[in-house]
Amino acid sequence: MQDWIIQFFDVHVSRLGTHSSKWDRPNQDKVLPFSVADMDFYSPPAVINSLSNNIRHGVFGYHYVPEDYFKSIIEWFSRRHNYNILREWLVCASGVDVSISTIIKSITSQGDEIIIQEPVYNMFASCIESSGRTAMINNLIYRDNKYYIDFEELEIMAARESCKAMLFCSPHNPIGRVWSEDEISQLGNICARHGVIVISDESHCDIIWGGNKHIPFSKPTGNIQCSSVVCFSPSKSFNISGIKQGVMIISNAHFREKIKDSLKNDFANDISIFAISSLIAAYNDSEWWLEGVKDYIYRNYKLFRKYIFRYLPKCKVVELQGTYLVWVDISKTGFNSNQILELLSNKVGIIVNSGSIYGKSGEGFIRVNLACKYSMLKEAIRRLKYMD
Numbered sequence: 001m002q003d004w005i006i007q008f009f010d011v012h013v014s015r016l017g018t019h020s021s022k023w024d025r026p027n028q029d030k031v032l033p034f035s036v037a038d039m040d041f042y043s044p045p046a047v048i049n050s051l052s053n054n055i056r057h058g059v060f061g062y063h064y065v066p067e068d069y070f071k072s073i074i075e076w077f078s079r080r081h082n083y084n085i086l087r088e089w090l091v092c093a094s095g096v097d098v099s100i101s102t103i104i105k106s107i108t109s110q111g112d113e114i115i116i117q118e119p120v121y122n123m124f125a126s127c128i129e130s131s132g133r134t135a136m137i138n139n140l141i142y143r144d145n146k147y148y149i150d151f152e153e154l155e156i157m158a159a160r161e162s163c164k165a166m167l168f169c170s171p172h173n174p175i176g177r178v179w180s181e182d183e184i185s186q187l188g189n190i191c192a193r194h195g196v197i198v199i200s201d202e203s204h205c206d207i208i209w210g211g212n213k214h215i216p217f218s219k220p221t222g223n224i225q226c227s228s229v230v231c232f233s234p235s236k237s238f239n240i241s242g243i244k245q246g247v248m249i250i251s252n253a254h255f256r257e258k259i260k261d262s263l264k265n266d267f268a269n270d271i272s273i274f275a276i277s278s279l280i281a282a283y284n285d286s287e288w289w290l291e292g293v294k295d296y297i298y299r300n301y302k303l304f305r306k307y308i309f310r311y312l313p314k315c316k317v318v319e320l321q322g323t324y325l326v327w328v329d330i331s332k333t334g335f336n337s338n339q340i341l342e343l344l345s346n347k348v349g350i351i352v353n354s355g356s357i358y359g360k361s362g363e364g365f366i367r368v369n370l371a372c373k374y375s376m377l378k379e380a381i382r383r384l385k386y387m388d
Contacts, residue, residue, distance in 0.1 A: 001295050009041050009296040010373060025351075032380050033351040037173070037325060039239040039371035041293060043278075044286035047238060050277040063273050065092055068280055073247060076283040080206065083219045089251050091260055091269075096203050096246040098268050099231045100167065101127050103199050103248070106262040107255055108133055108164045115157050115166040117149065118359030121173045121201065125359070128167070136163065139361045140175070145316050145329070147175050151186055158194040166191055168200045170217060171208065171322030174358050174367040178212040178321040188217065188224035197255070198228040204323040206237040206290060209298060212321045218249050226252045229259070236323075237290055238282040239371075245275035293371075297324045300370040300377050307381045324371040327355070331364030340366055348383045 015023040022036035042048070054060075070090050077083045093099040100123075108114065110132035116124045117138050128135045136157050141148040157163055168187070171178045179187075191198050200217035208214050218228045230249040235241040250256040263269035304326060305317045316329040330340050337354040344350040355365030370377065 001299060002292075005292045005295050006374075009293060010375070011042065012373070013040060013042055015040065031345065031349045031351055032376055032383075034369045034372065034380065035351045035353050035367075037236065037323075037369060038241045039293070039324070040373060040376070041239060041296075041371070043239045044282060044289035046281040046285035046289075047240060047278050050281035051274055054273055054277050060273065063276070065271065065276060069276050072280045072283040077216070081214060081216055081219070083216050085249060086251070089249050089256070091248040091250055091256060091263070092271050093246040093248065093263055094268050094271055095244045096201060096231050096233050096235070097123055097127070098244075099246040099248050100124075100199055100201060101131065102262045102266060102268060103229055103231075103259055104128065104131050104133060104165065106258045107197055111162070112164040113157075113160060113162045115154070115163060115196070117169070117172075119174060119355060119362030119365065120167075120169050120358055122357045122359075124167045124169070124201075134162075136160075137359065137361075139359075140172075140177075142361070145318055147172070147177050147318070149179075149183055149187060151190065154187065155190050155194075158190050158196045163194070163196055165197045165199060168198050168217060170200055170202050171204045171214065173201075173204060173323055174325050174353070174355070174362070174365075175318060175327045176320040176323050176325060178208055178214060181213075181215050184215050184217060185220060185224070188220060188228065192223035192227045196227070198224075200228060200230045202230055202232045203236050205232055206234075207294065207297075207324055208322045209294075209301075209320055214322065216249070218251060229255065234279050234282040238278070238286060239293075240278045240282065243272070243274050243278050245271045245279065296374070297371055300372065300374060301326065303374070303377060303381070304368070304370060307384070311385060324369060326368045326370055328366050328368060329364065330366055337363055337366055348380075350380050350383060 022033045070087055074085050077085050113134045113136045114128050115136045115138050117140050125135045138150060138154050138157055141150050205214045216230055218225045218230045231246055233246045301320055308315050308317050314332040318327040320326055337356045341354045353367040355362035
C-alpha cells in the first residue's frame with residue numbers, strides 16, 4: 001500500500017456531537033461502533049470543496065438538475081463498469097430506499113408477492129410489508145463458508161401467479177457477495193420468463209474486492225434489461241450517505257413513466273443542490289480517493305480475518321467480495337446473535353449488528369463495518385484478546 005493512503009485515511013475524525021447515527025449514542029465515549037454502514041473518513045476533497053462552494057454562495061433557492069449531473073453518471077458507468085447508459089434511462093429520487101419503495105408501489109399491486117433473498121438488507125422486508133405486499137423468502141444457500149442462490153426454489157417462486165417482482169441486492173448486503181455474470185444471467189432469465197420484475201439495489205456497486213467484478217443487473221440486453229430497474233447512488237462509495245439521493249436506471253419506457261409519475265405524486269423526485277454537487281465531484285474528480293479508501297479498508301479486512309482465524313477459531317469470516325461489511329459466522333460459539341451483541345457491547349465495548357435483523361437465516365451471524373481507522377480496529381482486537 002502506498003504511504004499517502006495510510007497518511008490520508010489515518011487522520012483522526014471525531015464524529016461525536018455531529019448527530020451521527022453510529023457514534024452519538026449513550027456511553028459512546030466508552031464503546032467502539034462497527035455498525036451503521038458509513039465510513040469514518042473525510043469525504044473526498046473534491047466533494048468537500050464543491051459543497052463548500054455551495055455554502056459560500058449563500059443562496060439556497062429552487063434549482064433544476066443540470067445535464068452535467070447525468071453526464072457524470074453516464075461517463076462513470078462507462079468507465080468503471082463498461083456499461084453504456086442512455087440519458088433517458090436515468091431517473092432521480094431523494095434516496096435509494098425511496099426509489100425502491102416507489103418502484104414497488106408503481107409496478108405491483110397490494111397483495112402481490114415479492115421475492116427477497118435472506119439474509120438481506122432489513123429494509124427490503126419492511127418496505128414490502130408496509131406497502132401491503134407479501135415477501136417470499138428465497139433463502140440463500142450457505143455452504144463451505146460461502147453463499148449461493150437457490151435457483152431451483154427461485155424458479156418455483158417466480159412461477160407463482162401472484163409473484164410480480166423480486167428485490168435483488170448486488171453486491172449483497174450483509175454477506176458481502178458479488179454475483180457473477182452467469183448467476184445474474186440465470187436469475188434474470190428465470191424472472192423474465194415468468195414476468196417477474198427485478199429491482200436491483202446496487203448501492204455498494206463500486207466497493208468490490210480482489211478479482212471480482214460488479215455486473216449491473218440491467219447491463220445484459222433483451223428481456224433481462226427490459227424487465228429490471230437498477231437503483232444506486234454514490235453515497236456508500238464516497239461516504240456521503242447523509243446527502244440523500246438515489247438514481248434509477250430504467251430502460252423500459254412504460255415502467256419509467258409509471259415510476260416518474262409516482263415519484264412526482266409523492267414529492268420524491270427532487271434532490272438537493274448538495275446532492276447534485278456531491279455526485280458530480282465524486283464521479284468526476286474522486287476516483288483516486290475511492291481506490292485509496294478501498295486499499296485502506298482491505299488492509300483492515302486482512303487484519304480482522306487474521307485475528308479471527310488465530311484467536312477465535314469458533315468464528316468464521318465469510319469471504320468478503322464486495323462492500324465494506326464483513327459477515328461473521330458465530331454459530332459454533334454457543335451464543336446466538338443477540339447474546340454476542342450484548343456480550344461485545346457490555347463487556348468489551350464494541351458495537352456490531354446482529355445477523356438476526358437481516359432475516360431468520362441471519363441468526364448465528366454478526367455484521368461488522370470495517371470502514372474505520374486502522375488504529376480503531378487494532379484497539380477493538382486488543383479488547384477482544386483480553387476478554388475473559
